[in-house]
Amino acid sequence: MLLLSARRLKFLSLALLMSGGTVVLTHQWLQGAEMRAATQARAQGPAVTAPQTRVLVVRSAVPAGTILRPDQVQWQAWPTEAVNAAYFTQANSQIAQVQGAVARSSIAAGQPLTRDGVVQPGDRSFMAAVLRPGYRAVTINVSASTAVAGFVMPGDHVDLILSRNLDEGGQAKRFVSETVLSDVRVVGLDQRANDAKDKDPKDPKKDIAVPQTATLEVTPKGAEVVAVVGELGKLSLSLRSLADGSQPAEHRVVTRTSDRDATQMAAVRPAARKATAAAAKAPQVEVIRGGQSSTVAVAGGGQS
Structure with missing residues (x-):
């Protein structure tokens, strides 16, 4: 019995030593992986983001012929490589430039405004663009x-x-x-x-x-x-x-x-109505001149 107990203690001690060694090795490996990842990140530098430019877009859908107001547009970041030369950018434009301009065609919400897509006041075709x-x-x-x-x-x-x-x-x-x-x-x-x-x-x-x-x-x-x-x-x-x-x-x-x-x-005045009635009741005579007859009212109403 004593021999069996001593043998069991040896096995338990050996198992504990192996477990502890495994924990130490795993910890060292993880530390090494973290150090390698940090070194690689420092070598690559910060993450690179695509350059962006703020362009003028419409807040909501704009039908053709709409006279634009400042509250209908806003500045929004846009990939620089996708910016067209006709866009209104914050670097070369102001929102006030599109106030009173007319959309040539319908513009979807969030789409950039273009100089070719609007007609400015004073342009020869401005009124034709305003009309529906x-x-x-x-x-x-x-x-x-x-x-x-x-x-x-x-x-x-x-x-x-x-x-x-x-x-x-x-x-x-x-x-x-x-x-x-x-x-x-x-x-x-x-x-x-x-x-x-x-x-x-x-x-x-x-x-x-x-x-x-x-x-x-x-x-x-x-x-x-x-x-x-x-x-x-x-x-x-x-x-x-x-x-x-x-x-x-x-x-x-x-x-x-x-x-x-x-x-x-x-309304017709009473005096005017009386004058009209009196003229209608005045005596009339028929006058014949050269074969043509006409009716004439007698002045004074026939009074002597």
Whole structure:
């Protein structure tokens, strides 16, 4: 029994020594691997990243003919090797350069703007780029009173109102107004198509001059309507709220208001009615001259 116990102790001691040696060797091997990896990393230097350039991209999808605003674009990092010479880069451009420009074609969200992809105000084809497919541009004369005192800006939507005199064959003048086109987009004032031009630098919210002409975007039929009503009377713009939204196309006559609807002062005066009635009751005689007859009212109503 004693011999067996001594033998068992020897085996246990040998097993412990081998386990300890294995742990020490493994630890030394791991330390060596870490040192080799560190040495190799120092030899290779820091990780190399591809150079990037900040370019101007659109925040959301932009349809063709959209007049760009600063809040529609942003700077974004772009691989330098993929940057095209036509891109707007932060090194050679500013966001203000694209304000008021018009997209020639649709641009997907996150895509860079290109100089060939937009039309700048003042370019010869600018107005043609502003118009949506199938629409026409027509211009009318406006003033401070007919253009909402200059508060109408390119991009706003308006109603077109006609005011004219009704000729009723020599009787008292009659006036009527009617909305001939509704929800029409303003694409230009005078020769500018954005609200950033001709601003007072000390007060950006103040226009230097009230426009004298307004260019409207209408359908081909709407262009004919504007051409006709411009000869009938005075045209005025009625500014629509931004909350109204826009309709797919301008609408024809919405409302009509006569002078009698607007005020009772336009009604026929009692004295005028009495004069008309008296003239109708006045004695009349038939006069024949050279075979031609005519009826003449006798002055004084036949009183002696």
